[in-house]
Amino acid sequence: MxxxxxxxxxxxxxxxxxxxxxxxxxxxxxxxxxxxxxxxxxxxxxxxxxxxxxxxxxxxxxxxxxxxxxxxxxxxxxxxxxxxxxxxxxxxxxxxxxxxxxxxxxxxxxxxxxxxxxxxxxxxxxxxxxxxxxxxGASPLTDREAHVLALAADGGTVAGIAGEAYLSEGTVRNYLSSAIGKTGARTRAEAVRIARDNGWL
Amino acid sequence: MxxxxxxxxxxxxxxxxxxxxxxxxxxxxxxxxxxxxxxxxxxxxxxxxxxxxxxxxxxxxxxxxxxxxxxxxxxxxxxxxxxxxxxxxxxxxxxxxxxxxxxxxxxxxxxxxxxxxxxxxxxxxxxxxxxxxxxxGASPLTDREAHVLALAADGGTVAGIAGEAYLSEGTVRNYLSSAIGKTGARTRAEAVRIARDNGWL
DNA sequence: GGCCCGGCATGACATCCGTCATGGGCCCGT
DNA sequence: ACGGGCCCATGACGGATGTCATGCCGGGCC
CATH class of the missing domain: 3.40.50.2300 (Response regulator)
Incomplete structure (x- = not known):
């Protein structure tokens, strides 16, 4: 049994x-x-x-x-x-x-x-x-990139994400830009979608 | 039976x-x-x-x-x-x-x-x-607003949405702006999330 | 010790986005 | 017939966003 x-x-x-x-x-x-x-x-x-x-x-x-x-x-x-x-x-x-x-x-x-x-x-x-x-393949995203992307998932602004992550706004934009590049997306929202679909969240 | x-x-x-x-x-x-x-x-x-x-x-x-x-x-x-x-x-x-x-x-x-x-x-x-x-309450969104918002859901750019919907880019931005206002969101992505959660898609 | 990669930051720039004003056409209710 | 709502569009403006160059620090790895 x-x-x-x-x-x-x-x-x-x-x-x-x-x-x-x-x-x-x-x-x-x-x-x-x-x-x-x-x-x-x-x-x-x-x-x-x-x-x-x-x-x-x-x-x-x-x-x-x-x-x-x-x-x-x-x-x-x-x-x-x-x-x-x-x-x-x-x-x-x-x-x-x-x-x-x-x-x-x-x-x-x-x-x-x-x-x-x-x-x-x-x-x-x-x-x-x-x-x-x-x-x-495995996730191309760095830990911080994935984290920032996850925070961006619910549609917040850069300033909001920076506040939640205790990061500079410029840094947030850099991570998002990097994530967009690695996922092949053209927008932050598209990057979120792609990362979600692949289970990289 | x-x-x-x-x-x-x-x-x-x-x-x-x-x-x-x-x-x-x-x-x-x-x-x-x-x-x-x-x-x-x-x-x-x-x-x-x-x-x-x-x-x-x-x-x-x-x-x-x-x-x-x-x-x-x-x-x-x-x-x-x-x-x-x-x-x-x-x-x-x-x-x-x-x-x-x-x-x-x-x-x-x-x-x-x-x-x-x-x-x-x-x-x-x-x-x-x-x-x-x-x-x-019921959806505050107009048919076109909901439609454009749905097209925006997968992270496309304004130009892309305009192409899919056969609309002017300016019109797309107007509808998105209106949808953002009605949902109380601050971003298009947030408006998508709110509309989704309420079943207004 | 040098090298590369990741984390964090600043600054500048071109573009995109969100907002507002404005206008025209259409249909519906009164 | 008039007003009001929705649909579609144009134009302009400020702010947000995405990109790039550059820099500093720290930890592996050869």
């Missing part, structure tokens, strides 16, 4: 996936959480074998939760199950010690198999996404 | 919700589609009583699918089930003849009840969202 934890901020999806996996005779959902920072405690308490983690979650995102599990509960394997198949997500997930990466586009029948494979020590990776990840 | 259709672009979610609802003795999922423009045909073919529609779908969005159902298969009721609880979505969904509106944050146990209520002719609306919808 494989003991599972579900982490997803959407209660409906959580419950539905639980119903789906409980149909399998060898799988058992023993815990559900809606926040990333509740994962480690729940995994410990319920002796979880495999944790299914969404990426977009409040508190702690799924990739960070996978890293926390690797460090603090190494007996539990992580399977990332996410809406967005962004190349950067896959890379970071594997770096964080996740054993698998599945997008929510995949047919429901394959999820149980993915869980079993992860539990048996195999790696499960969406093949299309693996190719995309190799094609796109 | 209530006959259901599921429309969601994420196959995994579709299958999971189907598993969840098939647990109920009086509910039966008889069709699943991944595109909005396949809804009407599937509803007709399988004599569906209630259609569960996601908003974000390729082909035709869930709200438009609900409107199509109202016009062409009035015997079938629509229940919008969506990720984003945006006030404008609710308003447009009700205008399109949907009988219910549920966000994916709600507990899984309530979904079956929502389906039953919709089937019996009642309206089901998330109460928090109803309040937000009244507070926020």
């Amino acid at each position: 494989i003991r599972l934890l579900l982490a997803d901020d959407q209660a409906l999806v959580r419950g539905a996936v639980a119903a789906l996996l409980d149909l399998e005779p060898d799988l058992e959902v023993v815990a559900q959480v809606g926040r990333g920072d509740e994962v480690v405690d729940a995994v410990r308490e319920h002796a979880v074998d495999v944790a299914l983690l969404d990426v977009e979650m409040p508190g702690l995102d799924g990739v960070a939760a996978a890293a926390a599990l690797r460090d603090r509960v190494p007996s539990c394997r992580s399977l990332i199950v996410t809406t967005f198949g962004r190349p950067g997500y896959l890379r970071r997930a594997l770096d964080a010690g996740a054993s698998g990466f599945v997008v929510k586009d995949t047919p429901a029948e394959l999820l149980a198999d993915a869980v079993r494979r992860v539990h048996s020590g195999l790696r499960v990776v969406d093949p299309d996404l693996a190719v995309a990840s190799l094609t796109v | 209530i006959r259901l259709l599921l429309a969601d672009d994420q196959a995994l979610v579709r299958g999971a919700v189907a598993a969840l609802l098939d647990l109920e003795p009086d509910l039966e999922v008889v069709a699943q589609v991944g595109r909005g423009d396949e809804v009407v045909d599937a509803v007709r073919e399988h004599a569906v009583d209630v259609a569960l529609l996601d908003v974000e779908m390729p082909g035709l969005d869930g709200v438009a699918a609900a409107a199509a159902l109202r016009d062409r298969v009035p015997s079938c009721r629509s229940l919008i089930v969506t990720t984003f609880g945006r006030p404008g979505y609710l308003r447009r969904a009700l205008d399109a003849g949907a009988s219910g509106f549920v966000v994916k944050d709600t507990p899984a146990e309530l979904l079956a009840d929502a389906v039953r209520r919709v089937h019996s002719g009642l309206r089901v609306v998330d109460p928090d969202l109803a309040v937000a919808s009244l507070t926020v």
